[in-house]
Amino acid sequence: METPTLPEAPEERLRNAGQRVTSQRILLLRLLDEANDHLDAEELYRRASKEMPDINLSTVYRNLSVLQEAGLVSQRYFARDHSREYFETATPEEHYHFTCLSCGAIVEFETPLISRVRNDLKTEHGVDIRHACICFEGVCAACMESKSKQQRGT
Amino acid sequence: METPTLPEAPEERLRNAGQRVTSQRILLLRLLDEANDHLDAEELYRRASKEMPDINLSTVYRNLSVLQEAGLVSQRYFARDHSREYFETATPEEHYHFTCLSCGAIVEFETPLISRVRNDLKTEHGVDIRHACICFEGVCAACMESKSKQQRGT
């Protein structure tokens, strides 16, 4: 389980993507690699500041934008809080996210159905989908369980 | 074609939803009904101001929120501009949106595949999806056409 397919070091990934290799970018990529959860710019900045106290929040924003365009980082939106952007290391496999409205847990999942939607839209409307923003929200298994327990009595 | 299944007048819809009937709310609902495109708060405010010059932007925001919770209005996000919320009259049939990154056109479509994703997630992960935020972006048929023409020579 858990195949950490992070092929190259941040430095290499930057070079391969034709981007300048700066200490800030290396740090940000590493922090995103290491994060188990998904980070927003502010949280990434907070973590980066621990290792590089002078790094600036706008540097984080600017680099997230650069790294995203270079395909090294993916930007995501999650439930409730679409007003805040989250980021993760880009992965070759498409995946989507479910957020529990009750406990905040994020479940990642894959499904072939989305690429079928893509195909259907292509044949039915002639449109070429380049990107899909998809996020589900609801109640996770654990919270469903505890809810039904509550209902049966305290 | 085009079955404008808008069952009740704004006033009735408000009453049925147990909401207070104010002239501002009636106006906003009507403007959303009449809009062919999708409106953000600012644009809705602009249109409302023409008929009710004293209406305030914060009234628009507050009512959009109320109407949404009452199930009379749906909030959407579109391509490029997830930082801005768009609104439309709530419809009984679930539908999704595709935005053309080139010309900005929005194509609405239905697909049973999304509810299958919903079911799959339920059985595979035990999660109960309450809401899905889904938007596709890419290039529409017309823009694909003009692009390939361009490539063949000016």
Place this chain on the structure above:
DNA sequence: CTACTTGCAAATTGTTTGCATGGAC
């Protein structure tokens, strides 16, 4: 040496909130 990056401070933008007045029920 040149073009791109950074840190810093200030600006921008969509949205929200506090409060006194007005209106729905």
Place this chain on the structure above:
DNA sequence: GTCCATGCAAACAATTTGCAAGTAG
């Protein structure tokens, strides 16, 4: 009459931008 809705102004929070100094290639 009571409680909710409105207009107005001010506040917020996430993100962006202008600029001078620093650094990668």
